[in-house]
Amino acid sequence: MSRVVVLTGGVGGAKLVLGLMKVCPPQEVTAIVNTGDDFRHLGLAVSPDIDTLLYTLSGKANASQGWGREGESWSFMDALKSLGGEDWFLLGDGDLALHVLRSQLLAKGQTLSTVTARFAAAWGIELSIMPMSDDPVATHLATDEGHLSFQRYFVERRCAPAVQAIHFEGAEAAAPAPGVIDAITDPDIRAILIAPSNPWLSVDPILAVPGIRDALAAAKAPVVAVSPIVGGQAVKGPTTKLMAELGLALTNHSIANHYAGVIDGLLIDGRDDATGLPIEFAVTDTLMKTLEDRERVGRAVLALADRIAG
Template identity: 65%
Template sequence: MTGRIVILTGGVGGAKLVKGCCEAFPPDTVTAIVNTADDFVHLGLPVSPDIDTLVYTLSGKANPELGWGRAGESWNFMEALRSLGGPGWFQLGDGDLAMHVLRALALAAGAPLSAFTAGVCESWEIGATVLPMSDSPVRTMLDTDAGELEFQDYFVGRRAAPVVSAIRFAGAADARPGPGVIEAITAADTRAVLIAPSNPFLSVDPVLSVPGIREALCATKAPVVAVSPLVGGDAVKGPTAKLMRELGMTVDAVAVAGHYAGLIDAMLIDAGDPQADFAVTVARADTLMHTQADRVRVAQAAVALADSLR
């Protein structure tokens, strides 16, 4: 069966699934809609962490040890910055700086984030389509026991240690979906819409907060399948399980499916997850993604689940 595969994504886990889809299916049939609520301005430069993680991953330039940034990176800039008393809490590698400088120049010249991102994909011959969720600024804000925090302060600066009581997305109400986003979800030739195993609250919810995107998921005729971010009843990395506990949720795939209630038709869960009753169709697979074979396996399982619903 042919058709476009659309993936709502953010973070490292999401980038792995998108990469797997590009390895399992023709890359030009893959569209990634990427969280931009993590974006912020640092040292005067606009940084788009989730977009950059994805394009580095798709182009083979990602740092496999760190899980973020570029492979073979050097850190001369950071060393010089710290020697001058500058802020060193957010790491910018020398090669990574090129992305942020060029993005700053493009945005200052009036180009939208979507156009800059498309240019990067063209320069690096990335076959997949990478769409920012919005060209409008949306920012993740967290109410915590340390006060209200911007996402990067919480996640990087404080290593996700504060206890979270609420999450909101500043600017979302006035944002518009990025060019091509709604069309990709609702197109007649869309084979499947996947929600990546990204953090539901910090990576997927921001995408859903943009007016029109949630409605498009409800309207699309394509099956919508979420890949659970939990493996064996816990998160592989990141604060997903911690956030679920802090927000009063049970840490299991059933709760994740419930969080997406009304949006998804099915969920792919890990083979090691305990048996449970789900309100949607469920399939199981080994969802850990360390190697190319792992990524392909999960991508194929998610799309096969979607195909089975037709």
């Protein structure tokens, strides 16, 4: 029994998935990916978290920033700027290939699931990558600057506005993508993992799709999250700032409480206090700078899941 499912967002989640590929046969790993960040830009269908996973697992990701393509060029953006086009969201020349082809295939009636599987196969990625839904779900934020879509908040405003509330537009009417519920409820599954992605912006959109949270709560396999907190801070992105704005202490207790009713265990960093955690936990160095680090975290989270399973 070795099949593993992981719920993931962007860069941090992609690191964990890559580590799991070194620990498990890739064919036995399924990644369910956040699509709340997806949007239309310049008429193109952009799926940032799916693309980050595709680039990372195919060895094409920019090594220093973790997203986008290595060796990217920017002729398109230069031409766009010269025409007065919107340049707040960068689209590299190589990156455009994904967005253009995805847009074309979606316009022909293919689903995001089908398109994503096609891209993964084309790049020799053997694990299963599933969007959380083929239906549109969009993360929106109420801020001190007004209502903002996710990419306007995250990229254009660089997370500067103070967040007051988060809403997942379209979630109520969305359905899990084909295979998502089956993957979670598979009786032969070893573990269900939640990557150290932002719980509020990257994981909550997945949990907001009707049926997914209930499937996780009812799953026979242990559900284990990797905390995004390392040494009292979030490694990347707006997690630290966002938690403060939402009135939450930057602790693993807050992470455990946020996932209450969903997770059975939490993997935390050795630099953080585990005293009184109301859940099964294990401790390791969760900072993932190298491939060896990612493999270590993958092994540690699976070991915790195995311990919980007995």
